[in-house]
Amino acid sequence: MPRHLAVLVGIGLAIVAAATEPVRAEERAVKKAVKIEMVADGETLEEKFALLKELGFDGVELPSPNGWTVEEVVAARDATGLPVHGVVCSEHWKSPLNHPDPAVRDRCVAAIREAISDAAAYGASSVLVVPAVVNKSMPYDDAWRLSRESIARIVPEAERAGIDIAFENVWNNFLLSPREAADYVDSFESERVGWYFDVGNLVAYGWPEQWIRVLGPRIMKIDVKEYSRKKLDDEGRWAGFSVKLTEGDCDWPSVMKALDDVGYEGWMTAEIQGGDRVWLEDVAARMDRIAASGESESK
Numbered sequence: 536m537p538r539h540l541a542v543l544v545g546i547g548l549a550i551v552a553a554a555t556e557p558v559r560a561e562e563r564a565v566k567k568a569v570k571i572e573m574v575a576d577g578e579t580l581e582e583k584f585a586l587l588k589e590l591g592f593d594g595v596e597l598p599s600p601n602g603w604t605v606e607e608v609v610a611a612r613d614a615t616g617l618p619v620h621g622v623v624c625s626e627h628w629k630s631p632l633n634h635p636d637p638a639v640r641d642r643c644v645a646a647i648r649e650a651i652s653d654a655a656a657y658g659a660s661s662v663l664v665v666p667a668v669v670n671k672s673m674p675y676d677d678a679w680r681l682s683r684e685s686i687a688r689i690v691p692e693a694e695r696a697g698i699d700i701a702f703e704n705v706w707n708n709f710l711l712s713p714r715e716a717a718d719y720v721d722s723f724e725s726e727r728v729g730w731y732f733d734v735g736n737l738v739a740y741g742w743p744e745q746w747i748r749v750l751g752p753r754i755m756k757i758d759v760k761e762y763s764r765k766k767l768d769d770e771g772r773w774a775g776f777s778v779k780l781t782e783g784d785c786d787w788p789s790v791m792k793a794l795d796d797v798g799y800e801g802w803m804t805a806e807i808q809g810g811d812r813v814w815l816e817d818v819a820a821r822m823d824r825i826a827a828s829g830e831s832e833s834k
Contacts (some may be wrong), residue, residue: 563791564800565757566593567822568620571601573809581611586812590819594620596804597657599650608657619657620802621701621756624650627665632685633678640685647689647700654698661699661755663731666719669708678709683722693727701731701755704746711740713749720753729753733806735760738784739767739775747793757794757803759822761785780807780821788828 569592577583580603587595597608599622612619626646630639650662666686667678686700693700702710702720710716720728732754737743739762747754760776761783767775781787803826805818 563826565826566802568592568594568596568802568804570804570806571595571597573805574815575809576811580607581614584611584615584617588615588617590816592819594618594802596621596623598623598625599653600625605656619659621659621661621663622650622654623663631668633667633673633681640681644685644688648692651693651696651698655696661701663701663703665705665707666702667707667709690723690725690728694725699755700728703731704733704736713746717750717753729755731756731758733758734785734790735762735776738762738764739772744789744793747797751797754799756801758806759803760807781824787825791828
């Protein structure tokens with residue numbers, strides 16, 4: 536039975552308990568990380584890992600494929616003690632899993648297989664996947680059917696490797712409500728299929744804490760980014776991301792409260808503009824403030 540179904544009763548009890556006994560920040564079992572693309576300083580991968588370790592990050596996430604050999608990644612990990620917690624498949628936008636051409640779908644399936652292999656070699660636990668892309672030429676109903684068929688081919692391999700396939704909520708016009716996202720995850724009937732929840736991506740059209748409570752234990756990992764509704768209104772949709780963490784409209788206290796309520800424990804990975812040591816030090820401090828935040832009124 537999928538693990539998210541097995542723990543629903545326990546989560547319900549946890550939500551009741553949380554109403555009267557809030558979780559203290561120091562008791563939250565969350566770890567902070569960044570995407571490797573954010574690290575400007577360091578000529579070698581080992582130097583980049585060492586910098587992140589020095590600044591207090593608990594781990595890092597890499598794309599697949601990338602410019603390093605498996606041996607280089609493992610050597611950097613072992614030399615610094617900084618784990619690679621996850622891998623991001625880089626093919627799902629170029630070759631969507633719901634593309635009408637089977638050859639295109641096959642390319643993405645092959646890329647996810649490669650990402651699973653990389654994740655296992657690095658000691659990571661997950662592969663981030665965008666499940667489908669809906670547009671005028673790729674209809675919604677086909678996206679559901681074709682993407683499920685494509686992913687079903689990979690699930691047994693992920694199960695054998697012990698690697699999670701985690702779907703991210705992105706601006707792909709697919710799985711636009713938390714209940715639909717939950718149904719999609721549940722349709723695979725596998726404990727290795729879940730959700731990679733991106734907080735900032737939701738703020739333009741919803742409230743992240745509401746999604747968290749619906750998705751519950753299906754959430755495997757968290758992407759941390761900020762979003763400004765004011766910039767959305769004044770400058771356009773993509774401009775909403777051009778604010779620092781904690782300076783936009785992500786209601787982080789409510790997000791953290793919701794994560795506490797559903798019993799989330801795990802990785803929170805920044806996916807924002809990168810920079811040098813000073814920039815990353817500030818990112819680490821802001822992520823610490825997010826993790827330490829409590830409940831507040833919704834924005």
